Amino acid sequence: DTAVSQTPKYLVTQMGNDKSIKCEQNLGHDTMYWYKQDSKKFLKIMFSYNNKELIINETVPNRFSPKSPDKAHLNLHINSLELGDSAVYFCASSRRMDYEQYFGPGTRLTVT
Amino acid sequence: SQQGEEDPQALSIQEGENATMNCSYKTSINNLQWYRQNSGRGLVHLILIRSNEREKHSGRLRVTLDTSKKSSSLLITASRAADTASYFCGSMEYGNKLVFGAGTILRVKS
Structure with missing residues (x-):
């Protein structure tokens, strides 16, 4: 049984399109x-939710919701995908916000 | 802004040798966590050390934390080929945001 799952695993799309990535734990x-993990493997938090409430919202463009x-x-x-959005996006979960996190397998997004 | 820095960026050792990776961070933390990432996969949690702890062990892993120097180290003893992966430290700020370093790429040669 997969603990944290993401779909799709790969996503190739053109600039300007709108796409969604789903995560379930x-x-x-x-x-x-x-x-978001960029091409240099640098991993940065974008958002966190606790009990369905938005807790962390980093400086991410409004195109990401x-x-x-x-x-x-x-x-x-x-929305309105850009070339710079190409990256691997990881979903994660934790029992509490200061506990260890469990990561999904990632979604590799390529914007052409 | 990037919080942690890891050193070295890459490490290549022979099977059976020990591997040591270092991590530095910039602000006060609640805890520090180490993760492993195999190529093309998600991160896997290895060990969490709280700010009031100095050392923690888990199997072949030993983590130290020096809050006065804002640094941590991960030691993998008796390395195996299967330990080949990228290793990341994540510093948990008091706002409950986990900030990762750039990672150390470990290659264990058999």
């Missing part, structure tokens, strides 16, 4: 996150 955790329909799901919608 079956660990019963209260907190979920989105991270997270949505948490329930505690087990955190989706990421990206």
Whole structure:
């Protein structure tokens, strides 16, 4: 059983398109996150939700909008995709915000 | 802004040798966490050390934390080929934001 799952695993799209990435965790955790890992492997937090409430919102363009329909799901919608959005996006979850995090397998987004 | 820095950027050792990776951070932390990332996969949590702890062990892993120097080290003893991966430290700020360094690429040659 996959603890944190993401779909799709790969996403290739053209500039200007809108796309979504879905994340689900079956660990019963209260907190979920989105991270972006760039081509140099630098990993940076984008958003975190605790009990469906937005807690951390880093300086991310407004084109990125997270949505948490329930505690087990955190989706990421990206509008008007740009070349610079190409990266690997990771979803993660944790029991509490200061606990260890469990990461999904990542979604490799390529914008052409 | 990037919080942590890791050193070295890359490390290549023979199987059976020990590997030491260092991490530095900039602000006060609640805890520090080490993760492993195999190529093309997500991060896997290895060990968490709290700010009031100085050393922690888990199997072949030993982590130290020096809050006065704002640094941590990860020691992997008796390395195996399967330890080949990137290793990241994440410093948990008091705002509950986990900030990662750039990682150390470890290659263990068999």
